[in-house]
Amino acid sequence: MRRAFFTIALAAAIVPIPRAQSTSGSPKLAVLIVVDQMRADYVNRFRGEWSGGLRRMVTRGAWFSNAAYPYMLTFTCAGHATISTGAFPHRHGIMQNTWFDRQAGKIARCSEDDQQKAVLYGGTGGEGDSAARLLVPTFADRMRSERKSRVVTLSLKARSAIMLAGQAGDAVTWRNETLDGWQTSTAYDGPVAAVKTFIDANPVEADYGKSWVRTLPRPRYRYPDVLPGEMPPGGWTPVFPHVLTSRTGKPDAEFYTQWERSPYGDEYLGRMAAALASSFELGRRDTADVLAVSFSSPDLVGHAFGPL
Numbered sequence: 001m002r003r004a005f006f007t008i009a010l011a012a013a014i015v016p017i018p019r020a021q022s023t024s025g026s027p028k029l030a031v032l033i034v035v036d037q038m039r040a041d042y043v044n045r046f047r048g049e050w051s052g053g054l055r056r057m058v059t060r061g062a063w064f065s066n067a068a069y070p071y072m073l074t075f076t077c078a079g080h081a082t083i084s085t086g087a088f089p090h091r092h093g094i095m096q097n098t099w100f101d102r103q104a105g106k107i108a109r110c111s112e113d114d115q116q117k118a119v120l121y122g123g124t125g126g127e128g129d130s131a132a133r134l135l136v137p138t139f140a141d142r143m144r145s146e147r148k149s150r151v152v153t154l155s156l157k158a159r160s161a162i163m164l165a166g167q168a169g170d171a172v173t174w175r176n177e178t179l180d181g182w183q184t185s186t187a188y189d190g191p192v193a194a195v196k197t198f199i200d201a202n203p204v205e206a207d208y209g210k211s212w213v214r215t216l217p218r219p220r221y222r223y224p225d226v227l228p229g230e231m232p233p234g235g236w237t238p239v240f241p242h243v244l245t246s247r248t249g250k251p252d253a254e255f256y257t258q259w260e261r262s263p264y265g266d267e268y269l270g271r272m273a274a275a276l277a278s279s280f281e282l283g284r285r286d287t288a289d290v291l292a293v294s295f296s297s298p299d300l301v302g303h304a305f306g307p308l
Helices: 041-049 053-060 076-085 139-147 158-165 193-201 253-260 263-279 297-305
Strands: 005-010 029-036 098-101 106-109 118-121 151-155 171-175 182-185 289-295
Touching (some): 029 158, 158 289, 193 263, 253 263, 263 297
Antiparallel strands (some): 005 029, 098 106, 118 182
């Protein structure tokens, strides 16, 4: 599926944490937000409904309304690598989420790294991943090497968190392959105490039984609730509300799949980003730090239900 990304680069924190005063006037915290499969036209369509952060970014920030990705396949991994490096796939080396590796004689994932091992924050499965296949440094890599910046990146997807970080980071975190926990890998020197503290205090399972309901009155929506081609995850129908539950009566793979395809996944990432920004004191030091968050749920919802 062809994808679109909504990308926001800010020179200030997205969370209300105290920051050290900059004597030079330069930014103390660079924040990169990626919304996977958020099409550019969504800004025009929905900004009348926005009242907080996104509206402030559009009205008070720089909005490049004629930007484009001048290459054919804007898959998640390639798109995040382009965002983080400023280079195109023929230079940064990431052209798909997966491809056939002729030397290995198999299909390879873009972040696959047999030299690394999974570092789990709970859960039952994970693989070693890194940015070893990325051929050029990311913005975060340059900030680490040149300004000794702290780097925190997170996403539901390994390829998103990893491509935003690059070769290293203080906390690079994503959901594991069985979806029942969070992980990093030995490429990023985990586990990270601040990440574990947040996850232990905020279990995903606390969202079991909650409902995804419409935010606005039904007449405000452009399309009907049910359209051809929708493929909701197990336990759901195409019709709202969508209850986060499972047929076993307890959190299991069905619940975790639903959770990632609901607003609760994005909401959790936002809270985790705020907590880690505070724990690492991002933006409160003598140099600039980097916080990058990729919100994956819109992409997963798009695959299940189609574009908005």
